[in-house]
Amino acid sequence: MAYLDEFILIALAHFFAVASPGPDFAIILKQSISYGRRNALFASAGVGLGILVHVTYCLLGVALIIAQSETLFNWLKYLAAAYLAYMAFQALQAKPANGEVQKMSTHLSDEPVSRSFSKGFLTNALNPKATLFFLSLFTIVIDPNTPSLVQAGYGVYMALATWVWFSFLSLILSKTQVRAFFLKSGHWFDRGIGIVLLILAVRVVLL
Known part of the structure; x- marks a missing residue:
């Protein structure tokens, strides 16, 4: 099969990239x-769709412009860092719950699924780590002579694989026993996630 070796290399690189801890994992958690x-699955779909943003600008050649413009790339970094810092601030404002862990079902309707989807999408689409990954993928790994349609196919695969991976994590992390374990820490868990997001925001700026 033509381009099979290239596809396998891309699939392996993508697997290690998506499996590594980062903003996407933090938001799904x-x-x-x-x-x-339900909300986690919608967020996973948003992360998967965000992949197509990176694929699209790479196919259009915008990635080359970003690579050559330090100012443009820095603005992207600052925008991503600001968004992560905003989510971190919200998480750090978490207050102790009034109920017990048994009342955790009240947490399920606190946020519209559309907002969960947009959080997943923006977290990935504004992630400079993802920009660097796709920039190197489309300029180094993928042969320039590979047809655009094939390259688009690679992108669709990575978006679907990302969606499947984070949906799998969502199913595991949202199990009653797992949620009960985390919810025992209540607001401290939210604040912990806030600190993680804040650290990620700082790391984005220092890239």
């Missing part, structure tokens, strides 16, 4: 524990 399976 937050959604799974705080709002439950």
Whole structure:
């Protein structure tokens, strides 16, 4: 099969990239524990769709412009860092719950699924780590002579694989026993996630 070797290399690189802890994992963990399976699955779909943003600008050649413009790339970093810092601030404002862990079902309707979806989408689409990954993928790994349609196919695969991976994590993390374990820490868990997001925001700026 033509381009099979290239596809295998891309699939392996993508697997290691998506499996490594980062903003995407943090937001899926937050959604799974705080709002439950449905919201986490919508957030996972948002993360998967965000992949197509990176694929699209790479196919259009914008990635080359970003690579050559330090100012443009820095603005992207600052925008991503600001968004992560905003989510961190919200998480750090978490207050102790009034109920017990048995009342955790009340957490499931606290946030509309559309907002969970947009959080997942923006977290990935504004992630400079993802920008660097796709920039290197489309300029180094993928042969320039590979047809655009094939390259688009690679992108669709990575979006679907990302969606499947984070949906799988959502199903695991939103299990009653897992949520109960995390919810025992209540507001401390939310604040912990806030600190993680804040650290990620700082790391984004220092990239």
